[in-house]
Amino acid sequence: MEPKNLTGVSEFHLLGFSEEPELQPLIFGLFLSMYLITVFGNLLIILAVSSDSHLHTPMYFFLSNLSFVDICFTSTTIPKMLWNIQTQSKVITFEGCITQVYFFTLFVVLDILLLTIMAYDRFVAICHPLHYTVIMNPQLCQLLVLVSWIISVLHSLLESLMVLKLSFCTVLEIPHFFCELNQMIQLASSDPFLNNILIYFAAILLVGCPLSGILYSYYKILSSIRGISSAQGKYKAFSTCASHLSIVSLFYCTGLGVYLSSAGTHSSHSSATASVMYTVITPMMNPFIYSLRNKDLKRGLKILFEEVARKCHFVLELKKCP
Numbered sequence: 001m002e003p004k005n006l007t008g009v010s011e012f013h014l015l016g017f018s019e020e021p022e023l024q025p026l027i028f029g030l031f032l033s034m035y036l037i038t039v040f041g042n043l044l045i046i047l048a049v050s051s052d053s054h055l056h057t058p059m060y061f062f063l064s065n066l067s068f069v070d071i072c073f074t075s076t077t078i079p080k081m082l083w084n085i086q087t088q089s090k091v092i093t094f095e096g097c098i099t100q101v102y103f104f105t106l107f108v109v110l111d112i113l114l115l116t117i118m119a120y121d122r123f124v125a126i127c128h129p130l131h132y133t134v135i136m137n138p139q140l141c142q143l144l145v146l147v148s149w150i151i152s153v154l155h156s157l158l159e160s161l162m163v164l165k166l167s168f169c170t171v172l173e174i175p176h177f178f179c180e181l182n183q184m185i186q187l188a189s190s191d192p193f194l195n196n197i198l199i200y201f202a203a204i205l206l207v208g209c210p211l212s213g214i215l216y217s218y219y220k221i222l223s224s225i226r227g228i229s230s231a232q233g234k235y236k237a238f239s240t241c242a243s244h245l246s247i248v249s250l251f252y253c254t255g256l257g258v259y260l261s262s263a264g265t266h267s268s269h270s271s272a273t274a275s276v277m278y279t280v281i282t283p284m285m286n287p288f289i290y291s292l293r294n295k296d297l298k299r300g301l302k303i304l305f306e307e308v309a310r311k312c313h314f315v316l317e318l319k320k321c322p
Contacts, residue, residue, distance in 0.1 A: 041287030042067035048300035070283035077178035
């Protein structure tokens with residue numbers, strides 16, 4: 001049979017985690033809860049940063065951008081999965097699959113670049129504290145975020161256009177809960193050599209290089225912290241980057257775990273289960289990690305809640321008026 005290009009005419013079947021009907025309500029409830037926690041928690045960080053003038057600093061500017069990206073990141077995959085469970089359908093159109101690939105790739109790269117920028121911000125704050133406000137000025141911060149968006153958009157567009165050039169057979173099953181780029185390429189009936197070359201090149205350039213930058217930043221940070229004489233000074237300096245270091249470790253370790261899991265086993269659902277760690281758990285944990293030990297962010301959240309309470313009280317008083 002001649003391979004057919006699926007553009008506009010065919011569909012994929014997302015196999016998800018399990019085909020057992022009795023497990024579907026449990027999976028639906030679990031992922032709906034995690035999705036709502038992720039959206040609500042990251043939205044709170046964005047509102048807290050915008051409502052408290054004390055949080056209008058480069059670190060919290062990047063954090064609010066990271067929270068926005070995490071909301072978009074999870075919204076690319078989870079709602080479609082929940083819809084498929086609710087409608088008892090595993091179907092996603094070719095256009096829908098390409099759209100998922102585009103936005104998923106975009107927000108993954110954005111996450112990586114923002115985490116790298118945040119590492120550089122902590123490097124400047126600890127290693128060059130006297131020049132911090134001069135180096136990390138608002139114009140540079142906005143430019144760094146803008147460049148990250150441009151790189152992510154162009155890379156995602158290139159990856160998606162390369163997938164469009166592939167040919168596929170008629171029946172396509174993806175052993176995942178979303179359209180993952182590698183899974184789609186493996187299903188292609190045409191030669192995906194150029195796609196694989198692009199993925200490896202992008203992995204080196206957009207994953208390896210940022211990771212090297214993060215590691216170098218923390219090497220210099222640790223060297224500066226060791227030079228601080230007082231224990232209190234060392235603790236204060238390290239505490240400013242502990243949350244970011246936790247997020248970076250969680251993101252890269254779970255990503256590495258997914259890669260090793262997919263490479264070391266041939267189970268159809270193992271890769272999907274492992275990928276939950278960095279596609280769902282990491283964005284969900286971001287607000288908790290940054291807010292639990294961060295006094296500034298706690299104060300911002302307190303100001304936000306007080307402002308909401310005042311507005312609610314004002315509305316209730318208006319309703320009591322004749």
